[in-house]
Amino acid sequence: MNGTRAWLVWGVGVFAYLVAITQRTSFGVAGLAATDRFSATASALSAFTVIQLIVYAGLQIPVGVMVDRFGPRIMIATGAALMAVGQLQLAAAESVPAGVVGRIFVGAGDAMTFIAVIRLIPLWFPSRRVPVLTQLTGQLGQVGQLISIVPFAFVLHHGGWSQAFVGLAALGLLACVLAAALLRNAPPGAPAATTKRSFRETGTDLGTAWRQPGTRLGLWSHFATQFSGTVFVLTWGYPFLVSGEGLTPATASVLLSLFVVVGIICGPFLGSWVGRHPLRRSTMVLAVTIAITAVWLAVLLPSGPAPLWLLVLLVLVLAIGGPASMIAFDFARTFNPSHRIGTATGIVNVGGFFAALVTMYMVGLILDLLNGAGVFSGGLYSLDAFRVAFSFQFIVLGIGIAGVVASRGKVRRAMAERGERVPPLRVALADNRRRRSQFRSEQRQERQERQERRN
Numbered sequence: 001m002n003g004t005r006a007w008l009v010w011g012v013g014v015f016a017y018l019v020a021i022t023q024r025t026s027f028g029v030a031g032l033a034a035t036d037r038f039s040a041t042a043s044a045l046s047a048f049t050v051i052q053l054i055v056y057a058g059l060q061i062p063v064g065v066m067v068d069r070f071g072p073r074i075m076i077a078t079g080a081a082l083m084a085v086g087q088l089q090l091a092a093a094e095s096v097p098a099g100v101v102g103r104i105f106v107g108a109g110d111a112m113t114f115i116a117v118i119r120l121i122p123l124w125f126p127s128r129r130v131p132v133l134t135q136l137t138g139q140l141g142q143v144g145q146l147i148s149i150v151p152f153a154f155v156l157h158h159g160g161w162s163q164a165f166v167g168l169a170a171l172g173l174l175a176c177v178l179a180a181a182l183l184r185n186a187p188p189g190a191p192a193a194t195t196k197r198s199f200r201e202t203g204t205d206l207g208t209a210w211r212q213p214g215t216r217l218g219l220w221s222h223f224a225t226q227f228s229g230t231v232f233v234l235t236w237g238y239p240f241l242v243s244g245e246g247l248t249p250a251t252a253s254v255l256l257s258l259f260v261v262v263g264i265i266c267g268p269f270l271g272s273w274v275g276r277h278p279l280r281r282s283t284m285v286l287a288v289t290i291a292i293t294a295v296w297l298a299v300l301l302p303s304g305p306a307p308l309w310l311l312v313l314l315v316l317v318l319a320i321g322g323p324a325s326m327i328a329f330d331f332a333r334t335f336n337p338s339h340r341i342g343t344a345t346g347i348v349n350v351g352g353f354f355a356a357l358v359t360m361y362m363v364g365l366i367l368d369l370l371n372g373a374g375v376f377s378g379g380l381y382s383l384d385a386f387r388v389a390f391s392f393q394f395i396v397l398g399i400g401i402a403g404v405v406a407s408r409g410k411v412r413r414a415m416a417e418r419g420e421r422v423p424p425l426r427v428a429l430a431d432n433r434r435r436r437s438q439f440r441s442e443q444r445q446e447r448q449e450r451q452e453r454r455n
């Protein structure tokens, strides 16, 4: 494998994903400017984000199939081009429908990027490197959010709407050109990364990927770990922290930026842990999901504002959900043959975004209903209203945990039929401790022997 070339391909892939995250998150930063430009109500504005995410989630499976059929390069380049077209449309739009069309293009291009980028990794790198590089790709991509928050917001407020969105279109075009020029689907001489399948065979592949219990374990893992953080960052976190908990906008922004930092720090650790303990991946997923449930209970159960340290802890735990959700793609990769990984990854990636969309909608609906019925004084975004509305997440978390446990059971039964047994966690931990202490005593003995020889 050509090392420099592999790193170049990975670098271009990460850049394309980072640009996709910038395009995805840019509208959140432009909320106030959009209200002025389109003279739109709050619910019309939320349609921009919701429709974009519906397009993104709806395209995951077809895009996964296309990644297997056409390879990552063309998908990444086409995705970047679509996002550039979408942002140009938004730069020119002066009505809500025209703006929504722009966001549909952005959602479609965004949908093509991540699955294709992580498909490149096992094609270019040895398998021992794949978990850490997959994690790093996911986390470095999130830096795109910071580009939306700082330079994009600066151009928007000082240069104006059209300049800011034309700038994003230029970034998309740059990603498209780099992908077309520098990406290759596989190293020279390696087996082809694409498979020509008939329509019928594609349908069969899709069914086979879905029936594979490991794919469903991936879907539920993504569902359980990712949605709460996504809802917090993309929609309800900021109003909850500022209007509900009474933090200043500056403190709330710092807390939201922590998501990116925590992901970058924790991602590589989680990736290397997954590489070393492949039989404990679902245990890690469950541990993170239970931690998310526990921290939300701690924040929502007591009446009155939560102390700042608890809100920081909430953000840290929700942020760890990001790297933990990347374990889901490891299930897709390791339980499916190479020609079905794109399809399986597409299925897995629906989980977290579907759960996030339902939760975003339900939290909004519950807030509206409580406000309409005048249940709490303090208005739409009062802390008590948020405490009730955010409790909807416990239903989704419960469904996620049940899904992970049930699909893990199926995976383990299938493994047992092949003669592979997963030892209980207690036994595995004891075994680990025994091996570590044996390793340490061997090292001690070796040092002693060396010392004796020197004397």
Ligand SMILES: N[C@@H](Cc1c[nH]cn1)C(=O)NCC(=O)O
Pocket (backbone or CB within 6 Å): 110, 114, 115, 138, 139, 142, 226, 263, 321, 322, 323, 325, 326, 349, 352
């Ligand atoms: N799990 C996310 C990526 C992530 C990593 N840290 C925080 N988020 C994911 O599913 N990504 C898919 C995408 O298109 O972004």
